[in-house]
Amino acid sequence: MSTSVMTPSYRLEQRRRIAGTFPGPNSAALEARRAAVVPKGVASSVPVYAADADGGIIVDVDGNAFIDLGSGIAVTSVGASDPAVVAAVQEQVAHFTHTCFMVTPYEGYVAVAERLAAVTPGDFEKRTVLFNSGAEAVENAVKIARSATGRNAVVAFDHAYHGRTNLTMGLTAKAMPYKTGFGPFAPEIYRMPMSYPFREENPNISGAEAADRAILAIEKQIGADQLAALLIEPIQGEGGFIVPAEGFLPRLAEWAQANGVVFIADEVQSGFCRTGEWFAVQHEGVVPDLITMAKGIAGGMPLSAVTGRAELLDAVHPGGLGGTYGGNPVACAAALAAMDTMESQDLAGRARHIEELVLPRLRALAVEGGGVGDVRGRGAMLAMEFVRPGAKEPDAETAKAVAAACLREGVIVLTCGTYGNVIRLLPPLTIGDDLLLDALDVLETAVLSLG
Numbered sequence: 001m002s003t004s005v006m007t008p009s010y011r012l013e014q015r016r017r018i019a020g021t022f023p024g025p026n027s028a029a030l031e032a033r034r035a036a037v038v039p040k041g042v043a044s045s046v047p048v049y050a051a052d053a054d055g056g057i058i059v060d061v062d063g064n065a066f067i068d069l070g071s072g073i074a075v076t077s078v079g080a081s082d083p084a085v086v087a088a089v090q091e092q093v094a095h096f097t098h099t100c101f102m103v104t105p106y107e108g109y110v111a112v113a114e115r116l117a118a119v120t121p122g123d124f125e126k127r128t129v130l131f132n133s134g135a136e137a138v139e140n141a142v143k144i145a146r147s148a149t150g151r152n153a154v155v156a157f158d159h160a161y162h163g164r165t166n167l168t169m170g171l172t173a174k175a176m177p178y179k180t181g182f183g184p185f186a187p188e189i190y191r192m193p194m195s196y197p198f199r200e201e202n203p204n205i206s207g208a209e210a211a212d213r214a215i216l217a218i219e220k221q222i223g224a225d226q227l228a229a230l231l232i233e234p235i236q237g238e239g240g241f242i243v244p245a246e247g248f249l250p251r252l253a254e255w256a257q258a259n260g261v262v263f264i265a266d267e268v269q270s271g272f273c274r275t276g277e278w279f280a281v282q283h284e285g286v287v288p289d290l291i292t293m294a295k296g297i298a299g300g301m302p303l304s305a306v307t308g309r310a311e312l313l314d315a316v317h318p319g320g321l322g323g324t325y326g327g328n329p330v331a332c333a334a335a336l337a338a339m340d341t342m343e344s345q346d347l348a349g350r351a352r353h354i355e356e357l358v359l360p361r362l363r364a365l366a367v368e369g370g371g372v373g374d375v376r377g378r379g380a381m382l383a384m385e386f387v388r389p390g391a392k393e394p395d396a397e398t399a400k401a402v403a404a405a406c407l408r409e410g411v412i413v414l415t416c417g418t419y420g421n422v423i424r425l426l427p428p429l430t431i432g433d434d435l436l437l438d439a440l441d442v443l444e445t446a447v448l449s450l451g
């Protein structure tokens, strides 16, 4: 039983408030301005514009207050204006915004690398390189693995999501909206079967057996001696919050190590206390060779990282890793403060507390023959998969209708999944219990009336 019950003080009132209909006039005016200058390819799921945010609340430009169960897609785990992060950013930005670490380096980058060496799993010598986005971290983790092994092939999994750059689109499984029309994609990427317990043909297949299924395919389609890296999300995010069967990840990691294949855990969405541990791989004691991180790392400031075995990262020739903004000093200051908050407020324990509060109530909605086919997740990374009642046929329409009903009541929830039929919950880990339970009441009402 976690002891981490959130009772902090907040800058904004922690209460949802919808003043009439939305979007209000100020959001409508901004939407008109946006239409004249921002392409439709950039989509937004909430039809209002943010004016302020704190704790579990986002206030729009017309004064409506929404409960945020999305955290800007698993980013603002410490809240969108954590006082420690705000103070650190203000202090740093008043001195310098940028010098480029490849030109004139600065302590913040080194301090973040020291911190990540300490908080990531693995009691070996580590190195860290910093970037700006999750996709950039994944791109570079693959570069490092290829440089260190001299091999080219990379394995990714069904339902995977790794980014929107050319290589990471190739690593991502879902075509629309991420890949359609943007090819050709990079070569030497191979897709393997995932452990997806809810959708396995054989419901009794163990995690180790599912891993052996992928390993056999790797050995027949690629050859272990050709494989530079095996890349996997410990809990798949955009693909549908898929928690692999127990034993799947350890078996893959064991095989990778035995065959000189770099095991890369993509913890961009599952990292930084989100699942009840600092990193999701820790639930099964898996120690990756490389970990890609972003989102929750810096309290909302753009920062990403690759941390891992020194011998792998040091295999890259001098000047082989970098980028103009990588490890921006303001983002580094934010990251150090955000990780302080994660430690001082025991946000991993908080995530476990959120799971204890929420998961039983979601499971109660998954009645036999109903529209909620599966409930899954860890910590504050929880999901419901919607299906046609009594079947497993994905029901994306109901998932979207539930999200829309929640929004009308002032609660922001996100959907995801290969089939678009998953409602995911990603509250800030600093959300108060009362606000979270209010949002859960709204979600339950929506599911019971629509599901």
Ligand SMILES: Cc1ncc(COP(=O)(O)O)c(CNCCCC(=O)O)c1O
Residues within 6 Å of the ligand: 073, 132, 133, 134, 135, 136, 138, 161, 162, 163, 164, 233, 237, 238, 266, 267, 268, 269, 270, 294, 295
């Ligand atoms: C596991 C995992 N790896 C990599 C990434 C990519 O991180 P970037 O910071 O969006 O590049 C993600 C980003 N997930 C949200 C994408 C939202 C969207 O673009 O529609 C992830 O979840």
